[in-house]
Amino acid sequence: MKQTPLYQLHTNAGAKMGAFAGYDMPLFYPLGVMKEHVHTRTQAGLFDISHMVHVELSGQQAANLVEKLCPYHASQQTVATARYTYMLNENGGIIDDLIVTRLGETRFLIVANAGCAEKDVAHIKANAESFDCTVTIIPRGFLALQGPKAASVLQAHFNVDDMAFLDIAEPKDGWFLARSGYTGEDGFEIGMPEADCAVFAQKLLDDDAVEWIGLGARDSLRLEAGLPLYGQDLSEDIYPHEAGLVWAIPKDLRTGGPYNGADALAEKIAEGRTRMRVALLPQGRPVRAGVELKNSDGDTIGTVTSGGFGPTVDGPIALALVNVDAAKDPIFADMRGKQIPVERVKPPFVPHSYKR
């Protein structure tokens, strides 16, 4: 199993480690998932996200390659900004969701999910063959600092006051800094040479406002923020309009474009969706991914894709894919034959506090 550059810091901190996407990662620390979650929402949480993959695209046609891979106008993207998008297969299904940053006129950075690293890199390289663009995987230590005190903590190291949500900077050679994250909170993601990572993480931890946060709370935080997780809420068989992610595609590209899967997706959007992603409050007990959802007649109308407990909501929360024609009627989660009522709500479960 692979280790991140911070492995020793995690074990020194008393983390319970577990396998995730081929890495031995911290699941939770002695503070525990519940307090780690609340700490991130009230102060600043530090996450090791070095398992994510950084791919740099560089060359005269870098923007054109991004426009082939992802459904947006990369050539019009402002330099030093990041954007949420995804790569599509030929059917319009989602290969992976990503953050794509324009580092310069001819340089882009793709940050992709650890679990998709291999297929993403293969897909990007295969597409790059038709463009004047080189594809380089950048080994990096990668940290996320999230929460209402993240900016004041980081200000001691970098000038981040003028950065808004999805602004980026390259403060030093080999370093990368974005005002972004996946918790719903204001915060930053900081990439750096692997050799610098442990020292910098320790500097952040020296601030009383900062605590280590493991993958357990990372999941409950993103779920409360209503953010989908690839491999659970998203897959190659789920299309952007079903997942509620068409907002990430500019209007003129929803009917066609230069990107992979454009025609197939345009056709599917025109036909209309039969299932849709919804946010649910299960009543009384958590329901987990894979649990079937039923209507009052007992017919199966969907499946839970992510489910758990929201410490800030102080109750069970879930994301699910349900049939569009059943989404407005009462929904029940089938727990071994017991029907648990679930209330449909508008996501997110906890409001986002991004700095706009």
Add this chain to the structure above:
Amino acid sequence: MSKIYFTDEHEWLSVDGDVATVGITNHAQEQLGDLVFVELPDVGTTLEQGDDGIVVESVKAASDVYAPASGEVVEVNGKLDEEPALVNAAAEGDGWLYKMKLSNADELEELMDAAGYKELIS
């Protein structure tokens, strides 16, 4: 005088006469992390050794708790409805799950004592 047994599924039983108090071990609660929900059996349910149906849920995951012996459930720990975290605070004490009237005391012979369990988790 009660006697305490452990299973390799990380449950404990404290046996007093023919009634056993059942819980998960301290080691198990450490592995699971903060519990947010405990699904207990109904009083009167008959369990066979190895039955699932009891679930403890942490923030992230649900885990089955298997019946460590056969018998009838005679009492459940009602405090856990309001305060599942009691299992984290006192897994082998106030955080017990349920009590059962044992139907086959011979099953206890297959279980471990405290020393045996300590060796298992070391």
